[in-house]
Amino acid sequence: MKMAPPSRLSFLRRSYQQMDKPKILVVDDEPRAVAGLVSLLQHDGYPAEGISNPQKALERLQTGGIDILLSDLKMPGMSGLELLQQAKNMTPSLNVVMITGQGSVDDAVMAMKQGAEDYLTKPVNIDELEIILERIWDKISLLHQNQAWRASWQKQFSREGFIGRTPQMERLFHTIQEVAATSATVLIEGETGTGKELVASSLHALSLRADKPLVAVNCAALTEGLLESELFGHVRGAFTGAIRDKRGKFALADGGTLFLDEIGEMPFAIQAKLLRVLVSGEYQRVGGEQTHYADVRIIAATNKKLRQEVEQGRFREDLYYRLNVVLISLPLLRERVDDIPLLVKYFIDQAASRDQHLPLYPDAEIYRRLQNYSWPGNVRELENIIERALIYAKGRPIQAADLALPAQDVTLSTVTDSSAYVDDYQGVTLKEMEKRMILRALERTKNKRQAASELGVSVRKIEYRLKEWGMKK
Incomplete structure (x- = not known):
């Protein structure tokens, strides 16, 4: 049997220590300001380069390899806001820090609303700049190394696209x-x-x-x-x-x-x-x-x-x-519930990679709830429920309320907890239980699509079952 994969935290910590500092591009229409900042950054160990022309800065960004853009806000020909917009359109994951004069703080706040990571006022406080860069470095490192850990983890537990x-x-x-x-x-x-x-x-x-x-x-x-x-x-x-x-x-x-x-x-x-x-x-x-x-x-x-x-x-x-x-x-998924935590983590990782953020995993109680559900729609239903729960969670770990598991579903745990369900489903086969749930959902919603949504299954499955039972679609 395979060994368990390395602890995620230890994996990230070790990878983080080995990762080089992010590469920075400094953009300012004043060559002396560019040279001064580049020199300071290089002295602190950051690979940095500078450009005095915003249009040439965009050309440099197109070639890739830049992690952080440090740009002046007020520049002739192209403002820092315009540079920010075009740079983010080109590379959505680019981290941008704006530098502004004391009278342009409102513009800097607008830049943050448009995707800038932070802003600094002139004259630049080097200690404050270092704090901002380290915070961005932390984020970049975690995102990159989480991808590496995710690949390692998936290699342990997935074969030909299967997880388990x-x-x-x-x-x-x-x-x-x-x-x-x-x-x-x-x-x-x-x-x-x-x-x-x-x-x-x-x-x-x-x-x-x-x-x-x-x-x-x-x-x-x-x-x-x-x-x-x-x-x-x-x-x-x-x-x-x-x-x-x-x-x-x-x-x-x-x-x-x-x-x-x-x-x-x-x-x-x-x-x-x-x-x-x-x-x-x-x-x-x-x-x-x-x-x-x-x-x-x-x-x-x-x-x-x-x-x-x-x-x-x-x-x-x-x-x-x-x-x-x-x-x-x-x-069936209910026959291999021990794979549910692996599947949940896989779906969360996929969403995090797609949306470019760190994955946040739920606590053990959420996994227990998912393992106690009977999953009539199997892995596809689990994937849909996790995707929906992530939307409800809005950037925090999934909680019980986010799952919105269909109330009509009956599991072994809910049967023992509810006398009403015991009376209704005692001695009933899973096939008969499924039939009752589908018919009740249809009776309540009067709509196959709504019934399918409540039950977490496809409309086609409901139509197949109705045909199987000799009922009109």
Whole structure:
């Protein structure tokens, strides 16, 4: 088993000690002022350079390598505010400190509103400047080294985009690695949000076909006629609107992998044509007579149990056996709750990297609450809830109120805490529990989109369930 990654604080502290001071660009229309500040900064160990022309300063910033811009506010030709705006547009992460005369403090405050880190008044107090630079250095160092730590941490616990170290995920990693190197057809079964597309991408990326296309088709998104044309292509005049020949996904994926998502929704007539491709590798375009050969690997995915669909006469048994050469069943998030802290930290890190700020992690109580939730939408629902919670948190660590977990959800802990839920759900299977929650949400909201939002699942999942239960959409 892998060793735990280094402590984040010790990692950052060690990296911080090794990091060079930030590079500073001084801009002032008075050459003597520039030379004086550059000399002082270099004496204190800062790599610094100076320019007396704001336009040339922008040209220098374009070449990169500058961490801090130290600029006069009042300059002919281009003011410090204009330089600030253009510099920040060019490099949003650039730290800018403005230098202003005593009578221009209002302009300096305006500069801070437009993104400046701080300002100094003339004559520049060297001690005050040093304090500001050290504060900026602290921020730059933490941001840079946090990225390095994040990469180290993710390397420990993620493989091919997956996050997890529970036994269920270890088995999944092993299966993907074993199966990817073969040409076997793969059937992926898993609920919405468990990562079926990610598994398909990983199988392709690790295969001998990795340098060829990975082409995806959602079998639930198209009508029977459109799906046939999408898969096999059509010839000109095959139907109204077919004004030219069109290659299908089998042709586009030649030599690579074709990913058939939501295969359980494929119409019966198309299932027969897919079976022919799997048996002989041959197909014909819609309206055409010429036989084409498909050199593709098939990976199919479904959120249904295809064996049950076969038994109920909704899916061809012969096609099922052709697809089910290798079956990969994805674990539900509620079956691997020990991975939730790792996933939460990963999503927070992703948001911090995107928005260019330090990640702030919640305390153990938040993780406990998340681990006690049943996650009908699995990892996708967790990602959405964390993203929403970060918005509510507004720059502080996530708190319980920020999570806004759907009140309709029932977990083992809430069942034991609430006699009302005990009476309502005692002896009920998870499938029946899910059905009751969806129907109650629909009855209350009268709107599928609102119901889906409350439950933290997709509208498509609700529509699938209603169809499965024989109810009108």
